[in-house]
Amino acid sequence: MLHTLIIGAGPFGLTLAAHLKQTAIDHLVVGKPMEFWEKNMR
Ligand SMILES: Cc1cc2nc3c(=O)[nH]c(=O)nc-3n(C[C@H](O)[C@H](O)[C@H](O)COP(=O)(O)OP(=O)(O)OC[C@H]3O[C@@H](n4cnc5c(N)ncnc54)[C@H](O)[C@@H]3O)c2cc1C
Numbered sequence: 001m002l003h004t005l006i007i008g009a010g011p012f013g014l015t016l017a018a019h020l021k022q023t024a025i026d027h028l029v030v031g032k033p034m035e036f037w038e039k040n041m042r
Helices: 011-022 035-040
Strands: 004-007 027-030
Touching: 004 011, 011 027
Parallel strands: 004 027
Antiparallel strands: none
């Protein structure tokens, strides 16, 4: 069963996903990874 839904795949969302993976908590990340950075950083 899905336990946690993470909305947004920026640095904080991906960090949370990595942490949950270590603790074996089922989770789903929605969004394109690092989309804000890809579009806005030089
Ligand atoms: C112009 C600018 C320059 C910056 N330069 C730097 C830098 O050089 N170095 C540095 O360390 N920090 C920099 N920052 C700060 C850095 O961008 C933020 O601290 C960091 O991106 C925050 O991460 P976050 O995961 O909270 O949010 P974000 O990076 O914003 O990630 C959130 C993601 O969630 C997505 N999202 C939102 N709503 C939904 C939804 N409903 N469904 C799916 N996806 C969704 C967004 O599209 C986004 O991709 C800069 C910020 C700005 C504005």
